[in-house]
Amino acid sequence: MKKGKRKQAEELPHANINGQIRAKELRVIGANGENYGVISTKEALEHAKEAEMDLIEISPNAVPPVAKIMDYGKFQYDQKKKIKVQKAKAHNVEVKGIQVKVGTDENDLNIKAKKASEWLNEGHRVKIELFLPGRSRFLDEAFLHERLGRILKLITVEYKVADSIKKAPKGLSMLIEKSKN
Numbered sequence: 032m033k034k035g036k037r038k039q040a041e042e043l044p045h046a047n048i049n050g051q052i053r054a055k056e057l058r059v060i061g062a063n064g065e066n067y068g069v070i071s072t073k074e075a076l077e078h079a080k081e082a083e084m085d086l087i088e089i090s091p092n093a094v095p096p097v098a099k100i101m102d103y104g105k106f107q108y109d110q111k112k113k114i115k116v117q118k119a120k121a122h123n124v125e126v127k128g129i130q131v132k133v134g135t136d137e138n139d140l141n142i143k144a145k146k147a148s149e150w151l152n153e154g155h156r157v158k159i160e161l162f163l164p165g166r167s168r169f170l171d172e173a174f175l176h177e178r179l180g181r182i183l184k185l186i187t188v189e190y191k192v193a194d195s196i197k198k199a200p201k202g203l204s205m206l207i208e209k210s211k212n
Contacts (some may be wrong), residue, residue, distance in 0.1 A: 047088040048103055049076060057088070057098040069095055084202040126206070128158045133167050133178050144185035151188040159183070163202035175203055184205075 046054070052072055059067040059075045067075070073085075079086040079100045087106050090097035099106075100128050127150045129143045147157045161179045163170075176196060186207075194206035 046106065047087050049079070052086065052088050052096075052098065054088075054091075054096045056095045058093070058095050059086075059088075060089075060097070060099045062100045075157075084098070090201065124155060126156045126158050128160065129182070130162050130181055131178075132158045132162050132164075133170070139184055140182050144187070145181050147182070147207075148186050148188045151186070151190055151207070154209065156193060156206055156208045157190075158204055158206050159203060160199060161203040168202070179203055180206065 039184055054072060056069055057072055057075050058069050059078065061067055061078070062084055067078060070078075074096060075086050082100055084100050085103040085106075086098050087098055087099045087103060088096055090114075131140065131143060135143075147159070150157050159182060161175060161178065163175070179196060189210045190207045191210040192205060193208045196203055196205045
C-alpha cells in the first residue's frame with residue numbers, strides 16, 4: 032500500500048434531519064424566519080411537509096433542541112460556505128529555516144538575512160541554525176554565540192527571540208518571530 036499524504040475531505044458537522052430527530056419537542060423556525068415556538072416533533076414534521084422542505088435540527092444541545100424548516104441542500108451549501116470563510120481567516124504560521132556555518136561569508140549572510148526578513152514580514156517564525164561540523168563543535172561558546180549574532184544584526188525587521196540559543200543535533204539553533212508593535 033502506498034504511503035503518503037491524502038487530501039482530507041471537508042467534514043461537515045452532522046445534522047439530524049426529518050425522521051432522524053429523536054427529541055419529543057422542538058423550538059421550530061419556519062422557512063421564512065417565522066417562529067412556531069415549542070411544538071412536538073410530529074407537528075414540526077407536518078409543517079415541513081406542507082412547505083415541501085426538510086426539518087433540520089440546528090442546535091441539538093439546546094433545551095428544547097432548535098430545528099429549522101429549510102431545504103437540506105441549501106443547509107449543506109451554507110455550512111460549506113461557513114467552513115470556507117473560517118479557513119480563509121485562519122493564518123497558518125510556518126517555521127522557516129536558515130542554516131549558516133561558522134565561516135559563512137558576509138554576502139551570503141546578507142542574502143539569508145534578507146530572506147529571513149521577508150519570512151518575518153509574512154508572519155512566519157524563522158529558525159536560525161549554526162551548523163557545526165567536526166571540530167567546530169568544540170569552539171568557545173561565546174565565539175559561537177557571536178557568529179550566530181552576526182546574522183541577527185543583518186535582519187531588517189523588528190523581531191523578538193521566541194526560543195533562545197540552544198544546542199541542536201547539528202550545532203546551535205534559535206527561533207525568532209516578528210515582534211508585534
